[in-house]
Amino acid sequence: MTQPHPAPGAAGVPSGARPGPHVVLAGGGTGGHIEPMLALADALTRRTGSTGGDAPDLAPRVTCLGTARGMETRLVPARGYDLRLIPPVPLPRKPTVDLLRVPGRVRRAVGETRALLTELGADVVVGFGGYVALPAYLAARRAGIPVVVHEQNALPGLANRIGARLAARVAVTVPGTPLRGAVHVGMPLRTSISGLDRAARRAEARAAFGLDADRPTLLVFGGSQGAASLNRAAVSAADALTAAGVQVLHARGPKNTDVAVPARPAGAAPYVVVDYLDRMDLAYSAADLALCRSGAVTVAELSAVGLPAAFVPLPIGNGEQRLNALPVVEAGGGLLVADADLTPGWIAAELVPLLTDPARLAALAGRAAAAGARDADERLADLVLGVVRP
Known part of the structure; x- marks a missing residue:
């Protein structure tokens, strides 16, 4: 379960400190999605400071989204982050009869994900592509939560092509990646x-x-x-x-x-x-x-x-x-x-x-x-x- 921020004035927490934002990260399935997600999580949890006034801000709180069948069920808890599971929405690469089932799967997954984002009090959703990211992007859009997309590959997948159209910001690893409004930041890597x-x-x-x-x-x-x-x-x-x-x-x-x-x-x-x-x-x-x-x-x-x-x-x-x-x-x-x-x-x-x-x-x-x-x-x-x- 997701743990709440410690209250201002608790042990080790300055009195008057403002809660940090709740960042929800959506990236599962393969290491290519999970590793940059966890590297960003580490960078976010290192952040403390003040955005104004005398009181410091607490570090952002991070929750990761994944599915029960991905590597994230092992990798995310091992790195100490909360993992919440949502229904996967696999997208067929070729037109098949299974494509007809996708809209219903998307609706169910988006509904469950939106309820979860509301429960968590998400302030921003960051997606890394794949079948976890698509319902997160759509649910965040419906809930009025800003979206950030990060694309790892030079050729973006379907989820990130859709997400980029809904996003407040789009970041890419490879210069020239064909996503609208993309900013080149590189690939988030673990500090080791x-x-x-x-x-x-x-x-x-x-x-x-x-x-x-x-x-x-x-x-x-x-x-x-x-x-x-x-x-x-x-x-x-x-x-x-x-x-x-x-x-x-x-x-x-x-x-x-x-x-x-x-x-x-x-x-x-x-x-x-x-x-x-x-x-x-x-x-x-x-x-x-x-x-x-x-x-x-x-x-x-x-x-x-x-x-x-x-x-x-x-x-x-x-x-x-x-x-x-x-x-x-x-x-x-x-x-x-x-x-x-x-x-x-x-x-x-x-x-x-x-x-x-x-x-x-x-x-x-x-x-x-x-x-x-x-x-x-x-x-x-x-x-x-x-x-x-x-």
Whole structure:
């Protein structure tokens, strides 16, 4: 259940303090929606201060909306935030008979969500797209509550295209995202990433993964579940990489236990295979270059920490992963290779020379960092609080 603000004069709360606004965040289903939502929640709860007069304001209160079937049921409570569940409204990608059922589902979900927003006393609703956001946008509009939309991808989904038409403000991660009135703020990131000093953590990180302290290092990962094409290409290029003195940290994915590399000879560069990386801050710190997909959060994190990458966009979908990576690649902070073109030969011809050229790597890293945004969480928090009515 949502907990009320402590009353002014309670322990640790200044007498006369004004209650902070109640911000309701709608983003569920995938990590691409949930992670920026939680990063914004953290930025909001760090806020205290005064907007006028002598009495300070309490930090904003945050409630997250989600559905019973999404990752938010695990991730949101683990970060200490209240989660309230609403009915999901999945939107068919193609015209099917299921499309006829959508209006009824939307009406029911909007009605329940509006009642919940009234119960919570919401001052603003912030949506991150997906099937949680659409009923939240419509319910907020009916209740007269201002809406802020944040779009993570270069190509917005249906929920955010609708939400942008109702919103007081629209924020985007990728410049040029086609939403009316959009402001580029970047991707809100958790502070363990946005505040990361890779150089300062490098020795610690390489030791944690059993890597040598001074060898050039390639990080291979394909998201939380791994990516079969990246796994095949990297493992097949293992000999070329390690023979050139390049060590590898490879997250194969928990379901890809058949991915393995024979032990390297004594004194050779290590090739370390793990199922999953639960400390991305250490993985980024250990690496000089990444070979990875180009989901919105991945691109934003890599550029924020200044880690260049060879991006391999997912070959299915609407092409948004390629567009996510383009601003960094065009800025000179990374490479782009089609999934079909990612071969062991390509890795040997393109990545081995790069990884063994410290000056080129340093130049790529500098341009990647210049394309990134470390303060997107604070910029989005400013935008959100700016639409709250006094």
